[in-house]
Amino acid sequence: MVKYNCLNPIAPIGLNLFTEKYEKIESLESADAVLVRSASMLDLNLPENLKAIARAGAGVNNIPLDKCAEKGIVVFNTPGANANGVKELVIAGLMLASRDIVGGINWVQSIREDENVAKLVEKGKSKFAGKEILGKKFGVIGLGAIGVLVANAAKRLGMEVYGCDPYISVEHAWNLSRDIISVKTKEDIYKECDYITVHVPLLDDTKKMINKDTIAMMKDGVVILNFARDLLVNDEDMEEALKSGKVAKYVTDFPNAKTAGMEGVIAIPHLGASTEESEDNCAVMAVKEIKDYMEYGIIKNSVNYPDCDAGVCASGKRITINHKNIPNMLSQFTGTVSAENINISNLINKSKGDYAYTVLDIEGNVTDTIIKKLNDITGVLKVRVI
Numbered sequence: 001m002v003k004y005n006c007l008n009p010i011a012p013i014g015l016n017l018f019t020e021k022y023e024k025i026e027s028l029e030s031a032d033a034v035l036v037r038s039a040s041m042l043d044l045n046l047p048e049n050l051k052a053i054a055r056a057g058a059g060v061n062n063i064p065l066d067k068c069a070e071k072g073i074v075v076f077n078t079p080g081a082n083a084n085g086v087k088e089l090v091i092a093g094l095m096l097a098s099r100d101i102v103g104g105i106n107w108v109q110s111i112r113e114d115e116n117v118a119k120l121v122e123k124g125k126s127k128f129a130g131k132e133i134l135g136k137k138f139g140v141i142g143l144g145a146i147g148v149l150v151a152n153a154a155k156r157l158g159m160e161v162y163g164c165d166p167y168i169s170v171e172h173a174w175n176l177s178r179d180i181i182s183v184k185t186k187e188d189i190y191k192e193c194d195y196i197t198v199h200v201p202l203l204d205d206t207k208k209m210i211n212k213d214t215i216a217m218m219k220d221g222v223v224i225l226n227f228a229r230d231l232l233v234n235d236e237d238m239e240e241a242l243k244s245g246k247v248a249k250y251v252t253d254f255p256n257a258k259t260a261g262m263e264g265v266i267a268i269p270h271l272g273a274s275t276e277e278s279e280d281n282c283a284v285m286a287v288k289e290i291k292d293y294m295e296y297g298i299i300k301n302s303v304n305y306p307d308c309d310a311g312v313c314a315s316g317k318r319i320t321i322n323h324k325n326i327p328n329m330l331s332q333f334t335g336t337v338s339a340e341n342i343n344i345s346n347l348i349n350k351s352k353g354d355y356a357y358t359v360l361d362i363e364g365n366v367t368d369t370i371i372k373k374l375n376d377i378t379g380v381l382k383v384r385v386i
């Protein structure tokens with residue numbers, strides 16, 4: 001029986017894919033697998049038994065990736081599964097920043113009991129007027145699953161769209177409209193655009209990328225949209241820029257103690273992926289990833305181990321080994337199995353950074369001796385028999 005624990009609610013359409021071989025448990029302690037959305041796992045004790053974590057979503061900054069890799073725990077995410085949900089909200093954010101729609105709606109509520117409400121509306125509406133986005137320059141930083149959809153949608157709305165992503169994947173480049181102006185550096189976007197949106201992961205080199213220096217390069221009255229992570233922006237610098245009018249509006253899907261009540265901020269309660277469709281897509285992809293890994297040792301969409309697909313095991317006995325990416329591992333694995341006079345019918349080894357993964361299909365019984373010897377090899381992090 002494979003035990004799984006959900007640290008956040010996961011859509012039933014995904015969980016229903018688990019067969020009778022899987023059991024949902026309420027605690028992490030004895031879990032083989034974990035499904036999570038944004039709950040922080042950074043300070044959790046990870047049980048020895050834990051083999052896989054699937055993030056039903058994109059961002060994995062709530063998961064200790066290195067600590068997991070070091071314990072042989074494979075972490076998956078669900079690339080692109082919620083991208084359309086985010087794209088639609090970014091477009092809404094663009095509109096909310098262009099006229100004071102939120103302020104206007106709140107004002108109508110404040111005068112709704114007045115029998116002259118219709119007249120008052122016509123008299124007072126100019127306070128909430130704004131600009132149109134047609135023909136404005138729109139910069140997209142990060143052209144991944146979300147950035148590409150956002151850039152293409154903004155283009156279709158009549159904006160002049162600039163995109164920047166030094167690491168763009170071939171797949172995303174194919175999906176990007178040819179009408180998007182590709183720029184080499186973020187500085188080009190900062191200097192050129194009326195609206196700037198960021199769609200990069202939170203990493204050491206993206207943290208606080210929007211700060212007083214980068215804001216200083218921007219046009220007066222720029223609008224900044226952040227549907228990626230709050231820590232991409234230096235909040236103190238943003239507050240100053242909003243006060244001075246340098247930044248006209250900051251739209252964020254990640255309000256925090258500093259920005260939630262800040263003047264000039266349009267704060268949305270992290271709704272980017274909160275649509276039925278995105279939640280379903282993420283849940284289905286996450287559960288399939290867990291099942292493929294638990295049942296066949298297949299790794300797809302991992303963020304800390306290499307992707308590896310050895311297909312279905314024809315010989316009936318499969319050993320999977322999560323290990324350090326260091327010399328001489330394969331010869332020790334094959335030597336250990338051959339010493340028991342067992343034939344290896346299939347072998348795959350893949351690596352990603354400091355970590356690697358090996359699948360051995362063998363023709364014979366997996367004895368306790370083999371497993372112990374494999375576990376004793378320096379650099380081996382987890383051994384499983386499927």
Ligand SMILES: NC(=O)c1ccc[n+]([C@@H]2O[C@H](COP(=O)([O-])OP(=O)(O)OC[C@H]3O[C@@H](n4cnc5c(N)ncnc54)[C@H](O)[C@@H]3O)[C@@H](O)[C@H]2O)c1
Binds near residue numbers: 227
């Ligand atoms: N608001 C939400 O609900 C929501 C939903 C999904 C994702 N997100 C956030 O959005 C981020 C992006 O999501 P995605 O699905 O598009 O991910 P993705 O991995 O498909 O795209 C990220 C892109 O950023 C690029 N990139 C990385 N570092 C960069 C840099 N320094 N400069 C420019 N580009 C850089 C990568 O090359 C990649 O193309 C996630 O990491 C997550 O933090 C938020």
Ligand SMILES: O=C(O)[C@H](O)COP(=O)(O)O
Binds near residue numbers: 039058059274
């Ligand atoms: O990175 C993500 O996928 C988003 O931030 C969505 O997070 P959520 O699953 O908690 O809505």
